[in-house]
Amino acid sequence: MTCKHLPRPDEEHREFREEADSLWRITLSPVTWVAHFLLSYIVVAVVCAKAPALLGTARIGLLVATLLALAVIVWLGLRAWRQWDWNNTGDYTNPVGEAEDRHQFLGHAAVLLALISAIGVIYGTLPVLMLESCR
Amino acid sequence: MSGGLIRTLHLGSTRRTRAPMLIAPALLAACEGQQSALAPAGSDARVLDDLFWVMLVGAVILWLLINGLFFYVTRINRAALSRRFANGLIVVGGVIFPTVVLGALLTYGLSIMPDQRAPGEGLTLRVTGEQWWWRVEYWPDGADAPIIAANEIRLPTGQRSEIVLDSARVIHSFWIPALGGKMDMFPGRESRMSLMPETPGRWRGQCAEFCGASHALMAFDVVAMPLADFTAWLQMQAAPARPPATDAAERGAQIFAREGCGACHAVRGTEARGAVGPDLTHVGSRLSLGAGTLKTTLTDFERWITHTGAIKPEVEMPAYDYLTDTDLSDLAQYLKGLE
Numbered sequence: 375m376t377c378k379h380l381p382r383p384d385e386e387h388r389e390f391r392e393e394a395d396s397l398w399r400i401t402l403s404p405v406t407w408v409a410h411f412l413l414s415y416i417v418v419a420v421v422c423a424k425a426p427a428l429l430g431t432a433r434i435g436l437l438v439a440t441l442l443a444l445a446v447i448v449w450l451g452l453r454a455w456r457q458w459d460w461n462n463t464g465d466y467t468n469p470v471g472e473a474e475d476r477h478q479f480l481g482h483a484a485v486l487l488a489l490i491s492a493i494g495v496i497y498g499t500l501p502v503l504m505l506e507s508c509r
Numbered sequence: 510m511s512g513g514l515i516r517t518l519h520l521g522s523t524r525r526t527r528a529p530m531l532i533a534p535a536l537l538a539a540c541e542g543q544q545s546a547l548a549p550a551g552s553d554a555r556v557l558d559d560l561f562w563v564m565l566v567g568a569v570i571l572w573l574l575i576n577g578l579f580f581y582v583t584r585i586n587r588a589a590l591s592r593r594f595a596n597g598l599i600v601v602g603g604v605i606f607p608t609v610v611l612g613a614l615l616t617y618g619l620s621i622m623p624d625q626r627a628p629g630e631g632l633t634l635r636v637t638g639e640q641w642w643w644r645v646e647y648w649p650d651g652a653d654a655p656i657i658a659a660n661e662i663r664l665p666t667g668q669r670s671e672i673v674l675d676s677a678r679v680i681h682s683f684w685i686p687a688l689g690g691k692m693d694m695f696p697g698r699e700s701r702m703s704l705m706p707e708t709p710g711r712w713r714g715q716c717a718e719f720c721g722a723s724h725a726l727m728a729f730d731v732v733a734m735p736l737a738d739f740t741a742w743l744q745m746q747a748a749p750a751r752p753p754a755t756d757a758a759e760r761g762a763q764i765f766a767r768e769g770c771g772a773c774h775a776v777r778g779t780e781a782r783g784a785v786g787p788d789l790t791h792v793g794s795r796l797s798l799g800a801g802t803l804k805t806t807l808t809d810f811e812r813w814i815t816h817t818g819a820i821k822p823e824v825e826m827p828a829y830d831y832l833t834d835t836d837l838s839d840l841a842q843y844l845k846g847l848e
Contacts, residue, residue, distance in 0.1 A: 489604070493608055496612070497611070497612065497615060500612075500615055500616060500619055501619055504616070504619040504620060504622075504623075505619060505622060505623060506623065507623070507626075509623075509626040509627075509628070
């Protein structure tokens with residue numbers, strides 16, 4: 375037996391900090407969705423009210439913003455997927471209140487939030503793709 | 510008193526038992542006729558009708574699927590599902606299926622919106638909601654001044670007409686179910702829609718936003734006509750009023766002036782220039798009186814003039830019930846003659 379696996383003195387602090395961070399991280403996908411939603415609505419409302427001629431440019435801009443938002447959400451989703459670690463552990467749910475369990479549960483929740491945020495962003499973009507005028 | 514109460518209760522129960530029998534044919538009849546979104550006569554209404562059936566059939570299929578599944582797992586096969594299958598069911602039935610179905614419906618809905626919002630191809634109507642009637646202006650392509658009418662919308666078939674909507678005091682909603690969707694009318698803010706009637710014929714429009722005591726009586730006639738007929742009709746509407754053709758009508762015109770009707774109503778070509786109430790220049794040729802409430806027979810003119818508030822609660826026009834029968838008859842002759 376070696377001393378390699380003995381916890382370092384600040385282990386609990388570090389772990390708590392990491393969990394606190396991942397608690398923040400699970401909100402990032404919905405926040406990206408909210409930002410994309412507000413951006414789409416505000417840009418279209420302002421452009422249609424003030425400068426309808428610029429709608430084409432605004433649509434392209436919003437599509438670029440959509441791709442960025444989706445890239446951010448996919449990246450967050452993949453990180454969360456690894457944190458959930460379902461493939462390795464086989465634990466679909468994490469009902470035990472231990473540190474590792476909490477860690478994986480937060481990953482699970484973040485995956486689901488990333489999924490619904492991605493769907494929200496795609497649905498929110500369909501009108502930008504399909505409606506070509508301010509009418 | 511108790512006898513009256515019992516009689517009332519008895520009547521009430523009779524009415525209740527009969528109600529389904531009375532309602533069933535009424536509901537079926539509502540699918541056809543002058544004011545039904547399920548009997549479309551214009552391209553916009555047809556698209557909405559298709560959308561309705563797609564949604565209805567889809568909803569019925571989903572209902573059967575969900576309840577069938579529910580019945581299956583609670584009554585036919587009560588064995589516990591494997592966790593793997595249950596998880597799969599949640600992912601496929603709870604995430605993938607609804608996302609794809611809702612995405613497809615959203616795409617379908619968005620694909621029909623541009624046509625519904627397409628601009629008109631020449632004729633513009635300006636309709637203002639009043640309490641409780643419709644001020645209508647026709648602006649043909651390039652016109653400097655409108656042709657004014659009221660409580661009747663005529664549109665040419667086979668072309669898209671622009672309709673600009675406004676309101677005088679409260680929110681109304683402009684709806685011709687046979688021709689298209691509804692659009693709200695706001696005081697101080699223009700909204701717009703466009704309609705493309707396909708079949709010539711006569712329909713009924715109705716205010717679809719509660720706007721006061723006579724909201725339900727705020728209707729209008731809608732006539733879709735082939736372009737040539739429409740153009741001829743509009744020319745006729747643009748003309749000033751016909752002079753009275755009979756002695757009775759002549760006397761009626763004097764009564765109209767004497768009673769001060771011209772303070773509120775305009776009859777173009779005469780001294781009457783009021784703009785508070787509907788323009789009456791061609792009221793005799795309209796299909797209805799009081800915004801879709803009465804017909805335009807002589808009797809109906811008399812009834813309207815003498816019983817405005819009884820026919821249309823809280824209407825602004827006072828009842829001229831003090832007129833003698835002769836005066837009333839002459840006035841009705843005059844108005845009916847304004848074709």
